[in-house]
Amino acid sequence: MHLEILVKKAKEKDEKSIETLLLNYRPFMLKQCKLTYLKDYEFEDLMQICSLSLLKAIEKYKLGNNNFTTYVTNAIRNNLSYLIRQKARDNYTESLYKETGDGISIMDGLKDEFSIENSVELKFNLEKLKIVLKTLTPEELEILDWIYFKDNSLLDYSKVHNINYSTLRKQKERLLKKIRKLMQ
Structure with missing residues (x-):
């Protein structure tokens, strides 16, 4: 059927x-x-x-x-x-x-991820980053701002500023390398 x-x-x-x-x-x-x-x-x-x-x-x-x-x-x-x-x-x-017994709940046993050491280390790194950013040129700061804070692409930056994309990509890599080195 x-x-x-x-x-x-x-x-x-x-x-x-x-x-x-x-x-x-x-x-x-x-x-x-x-x-x-x-x-x-x-x-x-x-x-x-x-x-x-x-x-x-x-x-x-x-x-x-x-x-x-x-x-x-x-x-x-x-x-x-x-x-x-x-x-x-x-x-x-x-x-x-x-x-769970003995008057203790599971919530009591959960680990707290906050630690003073991590907080101090984070603050130290932020201060260090502020100092490093002050050493950058205005052009380098503009590239960082464009890509990481305004969430635009490197390709768009190259078009707006009439810069070869490959050149700009290498410049970005050197900039990040420079920042990493200064942060050490």
Whole structure:
């Protein structure tokens, strides 16, 4: 029997058609359930969700589209994915502040990335960079500003200032080398 006719009968609540569709898509549902793991969900629970997704897809499918297989497989995958995302969201909201025992939460054990040494080193490097930038020529500063602060391309700079692109690229490389050397 043609799939569209079978879906039409299923939409009209023909139990034999619904059963046939459930049997036809059972291998796909089995595969999706084997690929899905959710804590506190049994395999049968996942199969039930897939079956309900199929039934819902039958109700919502617009006859005449001739793409029921795509529609139903996407519906099943999407519903399982939604369930996974929902469970993951629930786990995130619970897990960080959940006590692990001894009155300590996971959040208490997370490492703080801030350190005074890193902060001082960053400040030192910024001061050093300011000094290095003062030693550059106005043309070199303009190139840096054009590329890194105004987010323009080297090619655009070469066109606007009528400079050969290759020459400008080499000039940029020398400039960066100069900055690296002065930063040491």
